[in-house]
Amino acid sequence: DTAVSQTPKYLVTQMGNDKSIKCEQNLGHDTMYWYKQDSKKFLKIMFSYNNKELIINETVPNRFSPKSPDKAHLNLHINSLELGDSAVYFCASSPAGITEAFFGQGTRLTVV
Amino acid sequence: AQSVTQPDIHITVSEGASLELRCNYSYGATPYLFWYVQSPGQGLQLLLKYFSGDTLVQGIKGFEAEFKRSQSSFNLRKPSVHWSDAAEYFCAVREYGNKLVFGAGTILRVKS
Numbered sequence: 001d002t003a004v005s006q007t008p009k010y011l012v013t014q015m016g017n018d019k020s021i022k023c024e025q026n027l028g029h030d031t032m033y034w035y036k037q038d039s040k041k042f043l044k045i046m047f048s049y050n051n052k053e054l055i056i057n058e059t060v061p062n063r064f065s066p067k068s069p070d071k072a073h074l075n076l077h078i079n080s081l082e083l084g085d086s087a088v089y090f091c092a093s094s095p096a097g098i099t100e101a102f103f104g105q106g107t108r109l110t111v112v
Numbered sequence: 113a114q115s116v117t118q119p120d121i122h123i124t125v126s127e128g129a130s131l132e133l134r135c136n137y138s139y140g141a142t143p144y145l146f147w148y149v150q151s152p153g154q155g156l157q158l159l160l161k162y163f164s165g166d167t168l169v170q171g172i173k174g175f176e177a178e179f180k181r182s183q184s185s186f187n188l189r190k191p192s193v194h195w196s197d198a199a200e201y202f203c204a205v206r207e208y209g210n211k212l213v214f215g216a217g218t219i220l221r222v223k224s
Contacts, residue, residue, distance in 0.1 A: 004155075031210055041200060043156075043214040055209045090155060094210050098144055098163060101212055103156040 003027050004104040006091050012110045013081055021076045021107045023091030030096045031055070032074035034066060037088040037106070046089075049074055081111045114138050114205050118215035125193050126223050133188040133218050135203030144206035145186040147177055150217075151199045159201075162186060173197070198222045 004025045013019050025032060033056075034046040048056035052068045063079045078085060088108050092101040115138040125131050137143055144163050148156040160171025167179040177188045186203060200219050204212040 033211075035212075041150075041217050043202065043212075043217075045211050045213075048209050048211060050209075056211055092156075098206065098210065100146055100158050100161050101210065102158075103148075105155040 004091055004093055004102050006104040006107050008107060009105060010108050012112065015081055015083060015111055017081050018077070018079045019081060019109070020078070021089055023074045023076070023104060025072055025093040025102070027093055027095070027102060029093035030071060031094045032068065033092040033101060034074065034076050035090040035092060037090060039087070043090070083111050085109060086111045114207055114213050116203050116205050116213055116215035118203055118218050120218045121216070122219045122221065124221040124223060127195050128192050131190045131193045131220070133201050133220070135186045135188065135215060136184050137186065137205045138184070145179060146204040146206070146212065147171065147175070147188050148202045148204060149199050150202065156202065159188070193222055195222045195224060
């Protein structure tokens with residue numbers, strides 16, 4: 001009964017590959033997010049979707065493409081992976097209104 | 113854009129001692145403030161939040177935080193630290209679209 005679940009938990013891949021990270025929430029929330037935590041543990045938002053509609057798109061390379069097939073899922077596809085993409089990617093969700101976000105366990109992406 | 117400053121990168125306290133982690137935010141019309149904790153290899157767990165009302169808010173695991181508008185601060189406190197509190201702590205402020213802007217984090221070490 002995990003609230004926000006991400007797969008995979010670890011991902012090691014070579015430069016130039018394309019990979020996807022999946023996220024699902026069973027909380028019935030309207031909004032989902034992707035955050036990136038870099039090697040210095042700094043957390044920054046990448047994208048936000050509300051009911052499958054893109055709301056926030058921070059300054060992220062267009063190699064990163066989020067996809068929300070329904071409001072319970074927000075996947076992150078990354079093309080042509082680079083060394084600098086190595087980070088922990090967190091999915092999160094929140095209900096409507098001003099409220100906190102609920103985070104998944106993170107996906108540690110290592111590009112070699 | 114709002115910003116969050118956590119002045120202390122590392123803090124070490126003895127088990128049983130009191131704890132205060134500092135957080136300062138840039139001015140927002142109505143700051144919505146959060147403290148999250150991240151244990152090693154884990155996701156982020158909400159400790160507490162401040163939206164309005166009583167400026168002293170209670171959270172989980174015996175934590176509390178006090179909102180001081182005059183000082184633009186939202187410091188996290190715990191009267192007696194347990195070894196299991198060792199983790200990284202993030203202060204965050206809400207921006208538009210429920211986007212969270214995080215501080216750089218404070219690593220708490222607990223010595224026995």
